[in-house]
Amino acid sequence: AVSLGEGMAALPVVFHCARLHPGLPILLTTTTLSAFKVIKDLLPDVVIYQFAPLDCPDAIESFIGYWKPSLILLMESELWPNLIMSAAEKGIAVALLNARMSLKSLNRWSVPLGLPLVSLMLSKLSLVIPLSTIQAVRFQLLHTPPNKIHFAGDLKYGILCLSLFFLVIHCFENTFGSEPMSGTILKAISGA
Numbered sequence: 001a002v003s004l005g006e007g008m009a010a011l012p013v014v015f016h017c018a019r020l021h022p023g024l025p026i027l028l029t030t031t032t033l034s035a036f037k038v039i040k041d042l043l044p045d046v047v048i049y050q051f052a053p054l055d056c057p058d059a060i061e062s063f064i065g066y067w068k069p070s071l072i073l074l075m076e077s078e079l080w081p082n083l084i085m086s087a088a089e090k091g092i093a094v095a096l097l098n099a100r101m102s103l104k105s106l107n108r109w110s111v112p113l114g115l116p117l118v119s120l121m122l123s124k125l126s127l128v129i130p131l132s133t134i135q136a137v138r139f140q141l142l143h144t145p146p147n148k149i150h151f152a153g154d155l156k157y158g159i160l161c162l163s164l165f166f167l168v169i170h171c172f173e174n175t176f177g178s179e180p181m182s183g184t185i186l187k188a189i190s191g192a
Contacts, residue, residue: 006075007035009098009154011042013073018044027067029053055080064090076100081121088124095127098154101138109142119143 007030017026028043029052030036040049053059060082072087072094074080079096087094101109109118122128122144129152130136136149 004032004035004038006030006078006098007039010073010075011039013097014043014047018046022046027069055082057082057086060086064092071095073097077102077105079118079121081117084121084124093126094124095129096125097129099128099130099139100135101142103138106138106141115142 007028010028014026014028017024025048026046027048027050028039029050030039031052036049036051043049053063060080064083064086069087069092072083072092074083074094074096076096076098077100084094108114119142122139122142125144125148128136128139128144128149130139130149131154133151136151139149140146
């Protein structure tokens with residue numbers, strides 16, 4: 001994670017997934033040593049925890065090829081183009097939880113060269129759960145399809161809202177249909 005806070009915010013989702021589907025492998029990734037040191041001792045035994053790969057095509061292809069995830073959950077402002085595009089190309093659902101976009105990032109992505117690229121990447125997301133209405137508007141200004149944006153609250157306060165739970169389950173159902181879930185959930189919380 002870019003910060004320990006993002007990793008901590010992901011824990012309620014990890015615990016819920018582990019409780020709902022005890023046999024389903026869950027992989028949690030972070031990029032900082034500080035997050036790794038704290039979070040490794042807080043996870044259920046069923047969670048595999050490691051550092052995330054760099055967001056470069058070869059590393060992402062190897063990572064996805066090895067883990068074969070069924071769903072990728074990203075946190076906050078973690079928009080990794082190679083991960084998102086590769087997952088979408090392989091039919092893997094990608095959700096962005098606690099989604100936020102700083103004004104600086106919005107302005108940077110809004111330039112004529114950046115907007116088509118970010119619009120394409122954001123269109124590949126299956127679900128975006130923004131922190132606020134302002135955040136939702138920023139994602140819409142970057143052409144995130146409105147039907148993919150849903151509200152559920154801030155995970156950093158340790159509350160796994162029922163609405164978030166149902167949205168993630170909806171994402172699972174869209175990915176897996178009525179079949180029981182199988183495969184690996186890739187919980188990628190990536191940072192630079």
